[in-house]
Amino acid sequence: xxxxxxxxxxxVALVLAPISAPAAPAPSxxxxxxxxxxxxxLTGAAGxxxxxxxxxxxxxxxxxxxxxxxxxxxxVPFHGEVGPALDGVADRWTEADLRGIVANAKMVxxxxxxxxxxxxxxxxxxxxxxTGNAADGPLDPLLTxxxxxxxxxxxxxxxx
Amino acid sequence: xxxxxxxxxALVLGATTAQAEGPELVINGEIPITTRxxxxxxxxxxxxxxxxxxxxxxxxQAFEADDFENPGMIFAEDGRTAFSQPLGDTDQxxxxxxxxxxxxxxxxxxxxxxxxxxxxxxxxxxxxxxxxTERAGAEAWGYTSQxxxxxxxxxxxxxRGMPVNVAIDGPAHDTWLQGKEIYYTRYGQLELSCAxxxxxxxxxxxxxDHLSQGQINGFPTYRLKxxxxxxxxxxxxxxxxxxxxxxxxxxxPEFIALELYVASRGNGLSVEGPAxxx
Numbered sequence: 001x002x003x004x005x006x007x008x009x010x011x012v013a014l015v016l017a018p019i020s021a022p023a024a025p026a027p028s029x030x031x032x033x034x035x036x037x038x039x040x041x042l043t044g045a046a047g048x049x050x051x052x053x054x055x056x057x058x059x060x061x062x063x064x065x066x067x068x069x070x071x072x073x074x075x076v077p078f079h080g081e082v083g084p085a086l087d088g089v090a091d092r093w094t095e096a097d098l099r100g101i102v103a104n105a106k107m108v109x110x111x112x113x114x115x116x117x118x119x120x121x122x123x124x125x126x127x128x129x130x131t132g133n134a135a136d137g138p139l140d141p142l143l144t145x146x147x148x149x150x151x152x153x154x155x156x157x158x159x160x
Numbered sequence: 161x162x163x164x165x166x167x168x169x170a171l172v173l174g175a176t177t178a179q180a181e182g183p184e185l186v187i188n189g190e191i192p193i194t195t196r197x198x199x200x201x202x203x204x205x206x207x208x209x210x211x212x213x214x215x216x217x218x219x220x221q222a223f224e225a226d227d228f229e230n231p232g233m234i235f236a237e238d239g240r241t242a243f244s245q246p247l248g249d250t251d252q253x254x255x256x257x258x259x260x261x262x263x264x265x266x267x268x269x270x271x272x273x274x275x276x277x278x279x280x281x282x283x284x285x286x287x288x289x290x291x292x293t294e295r296a297g298a299e300a301w302g303y304t305s306q307x308x309x310x311x312x313x314x315x316x317x318x319x320r321g322m323p324v325n326v327a328i329d330g331p332a333h334d335t336w337l338q339g340k341e342i343y344y345t346r347y348g349q350l351e352l353s354c355a356x357x358x359x360x361x362x363x364x365x366x367x368x369d370h371l372s373q374g375q376i377n378g379f380p381t382y383r384l385k386x387x388x389x390x391x392x393x394x395x396x397x398x399x400x401x402x403x404x405x406x407x408x409x410x411x412x413p414e415f416i417a418l419e420l421y422v423a424s425r426g427n428g429l430s431v432e433g434p435a436x437x438x
Contacts, residue, residue, distance in 0.1 A: 059367075066367040078368040082361050113360065115350045125347050125406040132401035139349060 024145030027103075027119045036107030037096040042118070042145035052154030055147050062117065062143060062151060072158060083114060088160035098155045102148050117143040117151075185213055185432075188227055191321040197428035202328065205359055206373070211429050212381075212437055215362070215372040220384065223436040232313060232382035232434025235306075235389045239314030242307060248298030254311075257295060261318050268312075268319035268431050272420040274332040281335040281420055284312055285391070285411070303411035309389045313380050316433030324377050324431060326423045339421025342414055348405025354422075357399075374399070375426040376419065378435025385438055392419055 022044040025031075032038055041047075056064040057076040065073060067082035089098070101108050103118035118141045126135040143151070185193040195211040203209070213221060227233045244255040258264055271284040282290070288311055289300045301308040328336040346353045357366065358374030365371070380389045393410035396418060400407040408414040 063367070078365070080366045081364045082366050082371075113352065113356045115352075123347075123349055123351065123405075124345055127348050127401065127403075127405045127407070129404060130401055132397065132405075132407040134406040135349075142349065 027141050030103055030118060032100055032107045036100040038099040038103055039096045041149055043149050047149030047153030049154040049157050052150035055143065055151050056154060061147065086155065086158055089158045090156045091159055095152060095156055099152045102151050115142060117141060118148050183221065185224060187225060187320060193321060193432050194323065194430040200424065200427040203425060209375065209426055209429055210373050211375055211432055212372040212378055213432065213435060215370050216438060220436055220438050230434065230436055232389055232436060233317065235310045236313040236317040236434055239310035242311060243314065247292055247296040250296050250298050252296035261314050264315055265318045266322055268316045269322045269324050270326055272326060272416060272423060274330065281332050281416055283416055283419055284315060304391045304394050309380050309391050312391065313389055313434040316431055319431040321430050324423060324426045324429050326420060326427060328424045332420065335417045336420050336424060339417035342418045343421055347400055348403030350403045352403040374422065375429060376422050377426045377429040378432040380433055381435045381437045383437050389434060
């Protein structure tokens, strides 16, 4: 009986946990200020910079190094030069700016080549990832809210 | 920070100088290839056009200087064999109407081109299929099939060194405009246009790739990466796919228009196919 109560309490805690954390806003509900910055964490929590570094380097995730040099990620091969080097980026931008740049860089740099990572509609001929086929159904953003926060947390470590 | 910026500038300047004084391509010691030329007048944002050859490593560049080293020429030779073989079960071959591939020298340089009878812009693949179906009465070849790409490699090879000179005025103009619009449209979930990579960023590295101007004067190209000949529309398809977009199909009206437009951006460069790329 005692064990039964404990067990039940455990289940309640598990169910409650996700409800008590605020749900991430849908990409279209993210609030950008007039400079394209996003003040609130998309998850309501701080990201994990270690995971963020992996998202930056991973071809299947952010693949940020395809366009940006990040000296801190020296062990990752082939950094591109389409965008500016991100060394010292935390000295130039606030956390809110960086969140806006990662979520939708077009809000900060109109017309930029940099893809919007937390956006999922408004595309021309959206495809099903890299298959070349039409997307079937609504798209997920390129990165989840957690991954955006992880990347922001990592970018905040890039000080000179 | 300052130091890094200066290093980056030195690298950029270095690259520019190296390209300006870069090596020149002469095939078999006898066919000089124009790999850089003043941009055609219709181009607004680029002053000089450059063959993809300019952006490849010296090792890859060297393959093209000698037909015995150029793996693409093996396919052009297969095309030469096919040139005089019967098409389907007919007794006609290309050679029934065209004495030799050399009599078609110059054709590659002006395609895609307006066909007044069909009232449409035709790529060289479409012209080849018109000959096969309407003149010889045989069955069409697949647009990006091996026999087709071999034949287009043969036709390119006999035009090497001649300046690309596709017409963009007159009846072809509407198709050209359509191609231009496609070139500047940002497709897919990455929202990238051809121009984002090949006009705004040629010369830059994108991950491990050195971005060229995306010129098609060297097509079909033999790519070391997939060890085969690649047709223009296959390449377009790959680039559109890489934007996480739904691609167009080889032979589609969209890719025909895009081919005319991209070809016109290379007016003045030499026909160079079958070129070697990585």
